[in-house]
Amino acid sequence: MNPTESLLQQAARWHAIASGRNLSVDESASLDHWLAQNPRHRLAYADICAAAFALEQSPAAAAQPVARPAARSAARTFLRWSLAAAPLLVLALVVAGPRVVPTWQNLNSDLYTEIGKPQQRTLSDGSVLQLDTDSAVRVSMRDDRRDIELVRGRLSIAVAKDPARPLHVTSGGVDAMAVGTxxxxxxxxxGTGxxxxxxxxxxxxxxxxxVELSAGQHxxxxxxxxxxxxGRRANLEEGWTGGVLSVEQVPLAEVLAELDRYLPxxxxxxxxAEAARPITASLPLDDPAAALHVLAQTAQLKLRHIPRVAYIMR
Structure with a gap:
């Protein structure tokens, strides 16, 4: 980046580089480095991305091609944004920065996973614990009971049978207790499901x-x-433990919420109007970006990727 450029100009240049193609490894690393230097960089990048998206939605943009943000001055960018994108200002708030890494939760947990990196562990009692993407737990094994606190995210557990030591999974004010299941x-x-x-x-x-739940109940x-x-809920099925999101007649908004967990x-x-559209599909969670593209094609919707900020489906 040119050090004499304003912050918005730098952000606009990065947006121009990242739009419409995949970044090289070096370019990706450079963008990540620039974004990490200062929170103001992330905010400026989000502002430019939101402005560009808003301009694309305006009637004027539909009538004629719009130049990339890098070619405009910062003042012109924000003038057009204010005229064309008032209903989309909330987008800037939503995408004002990447997900916050819950460092404090991770440091105070016994096990945790990063976004897109589920893992499986066998606990000291023989129970098999699977942690989904971006999840964290605290584990306590005592002589009279076994405790797992779900700090965030989602888990699946195959409980080793031990009638003398019931296993409790707690989540907020919810306690799920089992002996072997x-x-x-x-x-x-x-809430908690x-x-x-x-x-x-x-x-x-x-x-x-x-409430006592038996096999197949949610x-x-x-x-x-x-x-x-x-009631049945897609996020309480077990497909994710095998790397697959399988849904049958599930609203599109819920399917997107599931895929959202796996992407930065x-x-x-x-x-x-598309939120309630019923979706039936099997989507790979090891490549959530590809799954999102398949979903967009299936639903006959357009998908726009704003690197490091958001995937926008419309």
Whole structure:
């Protein structure tokens, strides 16, 4: 980058380099280095990306080609943005930077995974724990019970049978208890879900009555709630443990939320009318970007990749 350029000009130049093609290894490393130098770099890059996207959506852009942001002055860029993109200002807030690495959670956890890197561990009691992408747990083994706290993300566990030491998976105010079985627990901002694939799991929350789930049953406890509601949820299936997201008649918005977990960039569905579109597909989680492209083709939607910021489907 030219040191005499303004921050917005540098960001616009990077956007021009990254748009429309795959970056080389050296270019990718240079962009990552530039973004990491200062939070202001990430904000400027997000501003330029959001402005370019907004201009593409404007009626004027549809009528005639629009030059890349690198060719415009910063003032002209923001003038056009303000005129053409008022409804999309929220996009700039959403994509104002990459995902925040939860360093503090990782340091205070016994096991954690990075984005796109699930892993499997055999615990000291013989139970097999699988941590999904971007997940963290704390583990405690005592003489009278076994405890796993799901700090964030999702896990699947095949519990080694030990009637004298029940295993508890806790997530917020939810406690899922089993003696010997296989089940999934998913934690999000909206609440905690539990899906049972073998045996029986007792789910308790707050002062509510515990619910016993058997194989094939799913339950969800909303944040702050005391009672679980039954119902099937895509994120409580086991396909992800084998690297596949299999869905049948699941709303597009939910499928995108699942793929979003595996990518460093955010996925944004800009067409709200498509959110409820039912999707049936088997998508590879080891290459979520490719899966996203397949999904866009299946749904006959356009996909735009803004490197280091977002995938926008419309």
């Amino acid at each position: 296989r089940f999934v627990v998913d934690r999000s901002d909206s 539990v899906g049972v694939h073998e045996g029986i799991v007792r789910v308790a929350a707050g002062k509510g009555e515990p 339950a969800f406890v909303a944040s702050g709630a005391d009672q679980a509601s039954l 960039e955010r996925i944004i569905l800009s067409n709200d």
